[in-house]
Amino acid sequence: MDRQRVSEIAHRGHPIAAPIAEESVRGLLARALPAAGGRVLDLGCGRGAWLVRAAEGRPSVRGVGVDLDGEIVARGREDVERAGLGGRVVLHAGDVREFRSPDAYDLVLSVGATHAFGGLAATLDAASAYLAPGGSVLVGEGFWEREPQQATLDAGFGADEFHDLATTVERVVADGWIPVHGHISTAGEWDAYEWAWTGSLSRWALDHPDHPDSAEVLETARVHREGWLRGYRGTLGFVCLVLRRVEG
Template sequence: MDRQKISAIAHTDHPIAAPLGDDTVRVLLDRALPHGDARLLDLGCGSGAWLLRAQTARPDLHAEGVDNAAEAIATARRLAAEAGYGDRLTLHTQDAADFTSPHLYDLVLSIGATHAFGGLRPTLEAARRHLAPGGSVLVGDCFWEREPGRATLEAGFAADEYDDLATTVDRVTADGWTPVHGHVSTLREWDDYEWSWTGSLSRWALDHPDDPDSGAALETAAEHRDAWLHGYRGTLGFVTLLLRRTPSP
């Protein structure tokens, strides 16, 4: 089953593709969004959930999103048109790592999309190239809440795939960034996200038994649920950081 189709279905009821609740998203955007005639760029925007919420909060915002999932971009365009934001939102169907623009942006977002760049630090390096002077970056990525055990590693992770929270932040600051806000996803946020992910995919499969992908969808949901419950629940964390460039000495 196509990964983009899996993702689109699995995020039906949780369009924020990360373990973040609605209240958390609202607070993060309230802290991060610039006022006035500002530009926002979302690298790995998916179906545009962050972009649409940002434009609702800041009507004069000029926003752009980049994602290589054509169906997700089509969904973002449709939702933006339905909300009346079509003339204020520019969407690009391409790899976020290859995106270039004549503009610099007051806020660069990349939440749960660091895989597109090869990790957190390469994501921040890409964001740096797009950032206007004095701008901010809102980035979200995983970390180890505790040292991963055998069950977590057997769920498909590598021990060196992530660092603990303190080391993660230390490496970010060593690369020339200053955290001005942050949020560590709670276990409840993780559970809500995972139940929604696996539940949406399972429900679709059960509701569409004649679809040729229904069996694969049900199997994927079950495998994901087992990996979560028996593997990484309580071990894999997620942190969202609001960053600004540290002034050079």
């Protein structure tokens, strides 16, 4: 089974494709969105969960999302319609690096999608091109809670893939951004995300024993679960930052 299909199944039990609880998502959006609402752009939107939550209860919010996975975007459009937000939230299938818009946005999101641009700094550079004066960026990125040991590297990470939290924030500030709010995912948020991820895959495989990919999906869940529990649990952290630039 291809990677995008695996990801779609894995996230069925956790609509936010990151280790962040529902209340944390809504808290971040409350801090990041202008009081008067405005335009929101999500680069790497998945099914548009952040945009739906940004627009719910805020009639003045208009959202645009872009994601490479056309199947996930199609499912996201169904979510948007079910939420009664058709016309206010629009999702596009395509490469975020090639997306172009004549509009400026009051909030640009990219949570757990910095790999699409080649890293955090490149993601912020891309986001700044769409930002309206006084606007904010909400970015979510991994960091090392502690020095990664061999078990973490064996789970598929590079030692230089992330930095510690202080260094991550310092690099953002050095690029001209000012953190105005942040959220560090708790151990509970991480555990809930990982159990949902591996559990959704395992449940699908057990419910479809005759599917040709069933055994492969069950093994994918097992390998991921072992990599989490024996590898990066307590080592890999996740931080969401609300950032602004100094005007003038």
